[in-house]
Amino acid sequence: MAVSRGLHFFQNPGPTNIPDRVLRAMDRGTIDFTGAQFKAIAEECFAGLKRVFKTEQTILGYAASGHGAWEAALVNLFSPGDKVLVVETGYFSLNWGMRCESFGLEVETLANDWRNTADPAALESRLREDRGHALKAVLVVHNETSTGVVHDIAALRRAVDAAGHPALFLVDVISSLASMDFRMDEWGVDVVVAGSQKGLMLPTGMAFTGVSAKALAAAAHAKLPRVYWDWRRLVEGNSQAWWNGTAPVHFFYGLQEALRMLEEEGLDQVFARHHRLAEATRRAVRVWRQNDGPEMFAVDPRAQSDSVTAVLTPEGYDANKVREAALDRFNVSLGGGLGPLQGRVLRIGHLGDLNEPMILGALAAVEMALELTGVPHGRGGVDAAMDYLVSEA
Ligand code: PLP
Numbered sequence: 148m149a150v151s152r153g154l155h156f157f158q159n160p161g162p163t164n165i166p167d168r169v170l171r172a173m174d175r176g177t178i179d180f181t182g183a184q185f186k187a188i189a190e191e192c193f194a195g196l197k198r199v200f201k202t203e204q205t206i207l208g209y210a211a212s213g214h215g216a217w218e219a220a221l222v223n224l225f226s227p228g229d230k231v232l233v234v235e236t237g238y239f240s241l242n243w244g245m246r247c248e249s250f251g252l253e254v255e256t257l258a259n260d261w262r263n264t265a266d267p268a269a270l271e272s273r274l275r276e277d278r279g280h281a282l283k284a285v286l287v288v289h290n291e292t293s294t295g296v297v298h299d300i301a302a303l304r305r306a307v308d309a310a311g312h313p314a315l316f317l318v319d320v321i322s323s324l325a326s327m328d329f330r331m332d333e334w335g336v337d338v339v340v341a342g343s344q345k346g347l348m349l350p351t352g353m354a355f356t357g358v359s360a361k362a363l364a365a366a367a368h369a370k371l372p373r374v375y376w377d378w379r380r381l382v383e384g385n386s387q388a389w390w391n392g393t394a395p396v397h398f399f400y401g402l403q404e405a406l407r408m409l410e411e412e413g414l415d416q417v418f419a420r421h422h423r424l425a426e427a428t429r430r431a432v433r434v435w436r437q438n439d440g441p442e443m444f445a446v447d448p449r450a451q452s453d454s455v456t457a458v459l460t461p462e463g464y465d466a467n468k469v470r471e472a473a474l475d476r477f478n479v480s481l482g483g484g485l486g487p488l489q490g491r492v493l494r495i496g497h498l499g500d501l502n503e504p505m506i507l508g509a510l511a512a513v514e515m516a517l518e519l520t521g522v523p524h525g526r527g528g529v530d531a532a533m534d535y536l537v538s539e540a
Contacts, residue, residue: 149475156479158509160292160455161322162344162351163499165401169348172404173397180394188399193386195406196355199324199347199414200339202331205358205385207378210395213321213342216354217243219376220317220338224284224362226370227251231284232314234270234303235259238293238485243286243319250371255282261291261488264450265298267306274310284315284337290323293485295457295494296445297327304335315362321345325409326421326454326498337362343398346417346454348405348499353398360385418453423539424497424506425453427532431510432458435517437525444492454498455482458513459491464522466493472516479512503536 157164178184196206209215225231230253233244244254257273259265265287274282285307290297300318307316315337320329324339325346331339339357343349358366358378363385366378374380375391382388409417429443429451435458436442444457460466466484470493473479482494495513497506510529517524 151478153478156477156505156509156512158496159480159482160345160494160496160498161342163346163348163496164501165350166348166405166408166500168408169401169404173401175397175400177396180390180396185394185396185399188403189387189394192399192402192406195403195410199406199409200331200341200357201329201333202339202357204332204360205363205382205387207356207358207381207387208395209354209356209376210352210392210398211354212344212351213319213340213354214246215376216340216342216356217246217319219354219356219378220340221247221250221252222369222371222373222376223366223378224315224317224338224369225250225252226368228253229283230255230281231286232257232273232282234265234285234287234298235261236265236288236294236296236298237261237291238488239291239319239321240286240288241486243288247286261294262296262444262446264296264447265303267299267302270303271306271310274307274312274314277312280313282312282314284317286317286319288319288321289329290320290327290452290454292322292455292494293457293488294444295452295455296447297323297450297452299450300329300336301334308335315365322452322454322498325414325417327452328418331357331359343402346498347402348408349398349401353395353402420501421453421498423536424501424503425451425456427503427506427535428456428495428497428510430531430535431514431528432456434526434528434531435514435524438523440524441517441522444488454496456495456497457484457488457492458495460493460522464520465490468520469493469513469516469522472519473512476519477512477515479509481509481513507532507536
């Protein structure tokens with residue numbers, strides 16, 4: 148393998164770059180997780196997370212990847228045979244649904260074309276039909292990382308309310324939290340599923356659930372077996388007081404620093420930066436689209452994600468070849484297509500600790516990789532991205 152010099156550009160849509168400040172904060176000796184020093188750090192972190200989730204309700208943490216938080220939500224809320232409605236958004240929505248099936252839940256999928264945002268009217272009409280309220284919950288992915296399409300959580304919540312349906316409302320924010328606006332309480336979300344390795348700029352290995360009072364009440368009656376994920380073993384009052392096992396102390400060191408960084412910048416500025424870098428990416432893709440080149444997978448401009456752009460290569464051209472060229476020749480790592488999008492899309496992550504030169508470097512590598520792999524495209528995508536970034540400076 149050729150030796151690579153210079154920075155490795157990690158442009159996957161998660162995990163993301165870990166800022167030096169976070170790495171340095173984690174570079175410390177361990178402390179007793181039952182002691183006062185850890186308690187103070189954990190309290191600062193949970194208070195900061197509440198501001199990021201925009202909630203006054205309970206947030207719980209686990210040593211796990213996002214899959215753990217997916218599972219925690221299911222085993223705490225449901226009993227065998229319960230019926231749930233999964234809003235189809237892409238690979239991750241169906242994957243969460245598959246997990247429901249593995250736990251013996253009955254899963255109905257509200258079908259949706261992956262290139263477009265989920266239709267609140269379709270959700271409302273399905274829930275209106277469910278007069279007996281057999282559906283116990285609606286599951287949605289806010290930002291579908293496999294497609295780069297954002298789903299309008301506030302509008303989907305309004306649809307549940309308009310149908311007068313009591314279903315719990317579960318939202319996966321794994322690739323939107325701390326990159327795009329999300330409001331747990333205002334949008335009436337009962338359970339929020341989040342992970343450490345994307346907008347929170349930490350390593351993979353910690354997962355979170357935001358839990359509403361309604362969800363905590365449901366958890367008291369749920370019958371699926373649970374031990375490690377059991378909210379009743381973690382909560383005291385409305386915050387986390389206990390751990391099942393050893394608390395991940397080093398994650399808290401990192402989380403404390405990451406939350407301080409987010410607050411220094413200001414969440415609104417964090418979102419604006421993500422929007423700017425995402426828009427620069429979209430400008431580049433629009434230029435590449437010329438000559439029947441690659442195109443945005445997300446069709447509706449209002450639903451194009453600010454944390455990941457999925458780029459559909461023209462029929463007959465393998466997106467993985469472009470990714471391989473970017474990695475092998477230029478040391479730039481991109482995300483690949485998932486499920487049926489394998490080989491059809493490449494995904495450019497633009498979330499977390501990222502600035503203009505970093506995204507421009509990545510876009511330049513993609514443009515060069517398109518050239519090297521013979522994929523037809525318009526030239527000058529990077530110029531278009533630069534023009535936009537200058538106009539926004
Ligand atoms: N949900 C979404 C939207 C994701 O993007 C991911 C991972 O990328 C997951 C769930 C699974 O999370 P993890 O890989 O941390 O288990």
